[in-house]
Amino acid sequence: MKKVVVTGGGGFIGAYLARRLLQDGWSVTVVDNLARGRVARLADVIAEIDWQQIDVRDIDSMVSAAKGAEVIFHxxxxxxxxNFxxxxxLVLDVGIRGAITAIEAAARCGVPDVVMASSAEVxxxxxxxxxxEMVPLMLPDSLNPRYSYGGSKIITELVAFNYHREAFRKVQIFRPHxxxxxxxGWKHVLPQFIMRAIDAVRAPTTSDIPFPIQGDGLETRxxxxxxxxxxxxLLMQRQGxxxxxxxxxxxxxxxxxxxxxLLGKIFGRDFVIIPSAAAEGGTRVRCPSIDKMAALGYAPKISLLEGLRRTSAWYLANERPALEGSLL
Structure with a gap:
């Protein structure tokens, strides 16, 4: 079996990716220091994974983990x-030093292919x-800590394409949206909305339920x-x-x-949106063109309603952990 390394493999996307790579016949090494990732996400397949509980910023540990790999997904x-x-x-330190260390370890170990995650936040x-993908990248205000993440991803892209330029067979960036x-996790908009909906429908009332949000509700995603x-x-890595x-x-x-x-439809209640001031630095409009991926044969299959149903079911079945101050 060919070896693949997934850094952040205990995180949300990383765990889904690691599981899928196992199903596809790869020998999977996961790198995660568990600051945010959780072993539980891969508990049922952990015996099949080489789990390396190391910090992605530690070059010696990363070199050890990368040896013999065909691909690194960072x-x-x-x-x-x-967290932003x-x-x-911490967002900047892990984002920037982690990217440099990952690409350096790949070059030292002769890993031919590297895939690095960027973000729509760029x-x-x-x-x-x-x-x-050709729209100029933007850092509107270096004084606003929100841009720590987007700024670190801009630097990640520069690192990917400019460190060890001749060392790799294939280097790619993907920008998930x-x-x-x-x-x-619990510190994103949809989980927070879902938990708000769960708390609301558990309350003893049959009337319309107030649903506070940041912004006016006309923001698009x-x-x-x-x-x-x-x-x-995986399609991008193979054919891109x-x-x-x-x-x-x-x-x-x-x-x-x-x-x-749509959440009201899933939970069988009418939620009345209560608007408030938007977070400083938030984005009102966001939607990707996926023409480049479509040319490779990519087409998303899961509708938002179906995806929200599946996601809500998980949060209904799993209580929020009482870990104050933890990076979840």
């Missing part, structure tokens, strides 16, 4: 909007929607179910070009208000 990062505001130093508020699904993301990522960038997402655009309405 996904390790500190994600979650709350509350832990920008655009902030894009001037063109749907947004293609608003990926969601079961067990994605294009949410991509995690299984569709993994399908696209060297030194290229690909959007992986779902072009099904929806307002935040419509997302809340």
């Amino acid at each position: 996904l390790a990062a500190v994600n979650g909007t709350e 505001y509350n832990h920008p130093d 655009y902030q508020t894009p001037p063109v929607v749907p947004t293609d 608003n990926v969601y699904g079961p067990d994605m 294009a949410f991509c179910y995690v299984d569709d993301l993994v399908d696209g990522l 070009e060297h030194r290229n960038i690909y959007h992986i997402g779902n072009p099904e655009i929806v307002t935040i208000a419509e997302t809340v309405r």
